[in-house]
Amino acid sequence: MTFDPKTSFTKALHHRQNHIDTGEPISVPIVPASTYKLPNIPEGDYQYGRVSNPTWDATENIISMLENAPVVTFPSGMAAISAVLLSILKPNDKLLIPSDGYYVTRVMAEKFLKPLGVIVQECSTLNIESQDFSQYRMVLLETPSNPKLDLCDLQKIAAKCQAANVLLVVDNTTMTPLGQQPLDLGADIVVASDTKALNGHSDTLFGHVASRNADIIENIREWRKITGAIVSPHDAWLVHRGLETLEIRFERMCQNASFVATQLSNYPVVSSVVYPGLTSHPAHQLAKTQMQCFGSLIGVEFRNAHIAERFINECEFIVAATSFGGIHTSAERRARWGDDVAEGYVRLSLGIEPTKILWSNMQAVLDDLS
Ligand SMILES: Cc1ncc(COP(=O)(O)O)c(C=O)c1O
Incomplete structure (x- = not known):
């Protein structure tokens, strides 16, 4: 087997x-x-x-x-x-x-x-x-x-x-x-x-x-x-x-990532969304065969660093922090550490919050920023 x-x-x-x-x-x-x-x-x-x-x-x-x-x-x-x-x-x-x-x-x-x-x-x-x-x-x-x-x-x-x-x-x-x-x-x-x-x-x-x-x-x-x-x-x-709770946590985190990734690209303040689960990801087919799920991380490029920071800081259910993979949704602009990404690029790590509650809070902030 x-x-x-x-x-x-x-x-x-x-x-x-x-x-x-x-x-x-x-x-x-x-x-x-x-x-x-x-x-x-x-x-x-x-x-x-x-x-x-x-x-x-x-x-x-x-x-x-x-x-x-x-x-x-x-x-x-x-x-x-x-x-x-x-x-x-x-x-x-x-x-x-x-x-x-x-x-x-x-x-x-x-x-x-x-x-x-x-x-x-x-x-x-x-x-x-x-x-x-x-x-x-x-x-x-x-x-x-x-x-x-x-x-x-x-x-x-x-x-x-x-x-x-x-x-x-x-x-x-x-x-x-x-x-x-x-x-x-x-x-x-x-x-x-x-x-x-x-x-x-x-x-x-x-x-x-x-x-x-x-x-x-x-x-x-x-x-x-x-x-x-x-x-x-x-x-x-x-x-x-x-x-002992990895399986259930990771499942919710990936589910949250998948949902949020599909929604984010509808907003004009977002220039691009990178998530292996999206058909727009260049390696989506490879992700389907090589991985059991698409992961809990999303790359979101906002139009500029200011909008990116506002998104991170104004969402009640995002903790501004480095690192990822925790039970709390967290985010940071990776350019602040010198990574070779756009100034507005945010690594968003989805946590285990109930999807609808998490998204409705993000949605309200995005509506405000748009
Ligand atoms: C892909 C990857 N590998 C290794 C590390 C290093 O792990 P640690 O901080 O536990 O030393 C990190 C930390 O962010 C990471 O993202």
Whole structure:
């Protein structure tokens, strides 16, 4: 049977109760521990807090069921991405990263990989597929990319990478494992910021690496153990709790995004709307085959920055904030961070609010701005 993320999610929800004894709590306990009882010859799963922790294990188990692959968790998405880049790449290795993806990955490559002798090249998400990969050691991409929501064909790129013996790493933050499964499409490694929709409650930073290659996962686990880039048991618990509602949250978020995206283009103050679920999106057909849903993010280009700011600040049910994927609808003008987008371009992240109530508030503000 082919892997179905929703079936796996349901199994993950009930995983703990099927493995505990009568009288044990159904909710996962937080185990704050730096060290564990360890007499004589060291043995057992838990010896020292930098190496393992039962609360991490519970959270990793669930993410692992959703990825259908072993998972190593990290204290942020950047810690997960850095673990992959720094533990695998060696001097003179060539790395390809998106010129239009999450900007801190580019800063990381520039500031810390280049001085180590790694050759870093950039390419837009739309041009990755046509690159000659033969010189590379690793290709890292995002699809849909953040913030422009461009797509690239994972299956085609993975086949090209495999033929050229290049590692393909996919940052799957914008879709979560419920919305897109890059490993099934041929990627070697998935990295993600679980700070976003996977946790979804805007209360902690978190990240993970998933891979079906045992050597890669072993190396990443070693990296975490030795560098000490570990998650706190409390944060692992928060993410465990957030994860339990991922399916229902993400469904509402995507439903809200889809509805709002179709409505927005009717307003003269809006120059364009980017959403993979719209037939006007250049990669709509690819989105239909590559993703399980169209995601919770919309790119909205307003006529200018002033109108964009007014929309964000005057909507009662939009929180002006950086980041995305939370239960509250949020938005920001990405040009304020220097992203290569128009001044009026807003990344709108849809939350779990009831669709009609959310939209009627946005509609009133748009009517006022028009
Ligand atoms: C696509 C993408 N990858 C990685 C990250 C980094 O995640 P974190 O902030 O959890 O380190 C972000 C953060 O916005 C992101 O949008």
